[in-house]
Amino acid sequence: MVNRIFNFSPGPAMLPLAALEEAQRDLLALPGVGISILEISHRSKAFEAIIGQAEANLRTLLAIPDNYRVLFLQGGALLQFAMVPMSFLRNTGKSADYIVSGTWSKKAQEEAKTQGKVHTAWDGKSGNYNRLPQQSELELDPDAAYVYTASNETIQGVQFSREPDVGGVPLVCDSSSDFLSRPVPIDRYGILFACAQKNAGPAGVTIVIIRDDLVQRSPADLPSMLNYRLLAENKSLLNTPPVFGVYMVKLVTDWLLKEVGGLEKMAAINRQKAQMLYEAIDHSGGFYQRHAEPASRSMMNVTFRLPETALDEKFLGEAKALGLVELKGHRSVGGFRASIYNAMPMEGVVTLRDFMLEFSRKYGRAGSP
Ligand code: PMP
Secondary structure, eight states, rough: OOOEEEEEESSOOOOOOOHHHHHHHTTTTTTTTOOOOOOOOOSSHHHHHHHHHHHHHHHHHHTOOOEEEEEESHHHHHHHHHHHHHHTTTTSSSSSEEOOSSSHHHHHHHHHHHTTTEEEEEOOOGGSOOOOOOOOOOOOTTTTTTTTEEEEEETEEEEOOSSSTTSSSOOEEETTTTTSSSSSGGGGGEEEEESSTTTTSTTTTTEEEEEEHHHHHHHHOOOOGHHHHHHTTTTTTTTOOHHHHHHHHHHHHHHHIIOOOOHHHHHHHHHHHHHHHHHHHHHTTTTSSSSSOOGBBBBEEEEEEEOOOHHHHHHHHHHHHTTTOOOOTTTTTTTTEEOTTSOHHHHHHHHHHHHHHHHHHHSSOOOOO
C-alpha cells in the first residue's frame, strides 16, 4: 500500500481514493475493452459512454435543467475568463458588471477589459478581500451584458453563501474552487464554469454549464474552439477532448453519487470539516488570526496567520512531519491556507486541527478552545 499524505493544496488537489484506484486499474485496460483509458479513441463507443455518463452524473448531482448544455473544454478556467467576454461583451455596446471579490475575479476582469467595457459592481480591495458584499452594496447596471462573480475565491478564502440578485441580466460564475461542494440552483445562472483540478478531476478539463439562449448567441466570427455554439453542437468533440480528464470527472462524480450520496451530504461534510478548523482559529485566544470575516468564510479554503511570521517555518515543518503538506498561504494574503476540498478525508482535517491546537499550546499563550 502506498503511503498517501494529506495534501492541502489549493489545486491540483486530492482526489477520492476510490476514483484513483479505479483509474489505476483502467490505466492498463478498460474492462471489456482491453485498451487503456490513455489509449482509447475519443470517437469510440467506450468513450462515448464515459463522456455521456460524466454528463449524466453532473446533471443528476446539480439538477441541471434541460435548457442547459454541459461542455468539457480545455484551456482551464482562464480561457473562460476570455471566452465569456469574447462571446457576450465584445461588439455589444454594453458593459459587463464585475464583482471583484479576490484575485481570481480581478484577473477575470482584467481579461474582460481586452474585449470591451467593464464596470466594477463592487471591489473588496480596501479590506484585502477579506469579506463579500451585501446585496445593497452592489452597483449593478440593469442593462449590463452580464454580471460576473466568483463563488469562491481560492486565495483569500471567501465564499458567497448565495447568488447575488441580478434581475434579468445573465449571471456568470467562476465556480472553480467550490464546484460540486454543495447544491447550486443552476437556473439562477447563465453560465457556471469550473476547472476540474480542485473538486472534479485532474487539471486539463474545464466544465462549462451554459444556458441554451447564450449558446445560440455565440458570435459566428469566433474561431471554432472559442465558439460555445460549435462546441455544444459537437458535444465537446469538436477536436480531441481531454479524454483522461473527462474519464476522471466520471469517476469522481460516480463517487459523489454512490459513496457520498449527493451534494447535500457533501455540503454537510464540508461544513463540518471547515467548522473544525475555524473553531480552532476562533478559540485560539488570538494565536491564529483569520483572514476572512466569519460571514464570508469559505468552506473550501481556510486562511489564517500566526501572531509572528518568525513561527511560519516551524509551523510548516512540524505539520509536514505529520504528513500535512501544501499549507503555505498565497503571498498576497500571507500565513497559511488549508484547502479542504471534497476529497480531503475527515481524518486529514482532524489531524490538522489537533496539530494546530498543539502548536498554539506550545508556542502561544492560552491556546486551548
Ligand atoms: N478561478 C479560480 C477560482 C481558481 O482557483 C483558479 C485556479 N487556482 C482559476 C480560476 C484558474 O484556473 P486554471 O488554472 O484552470 O485556468
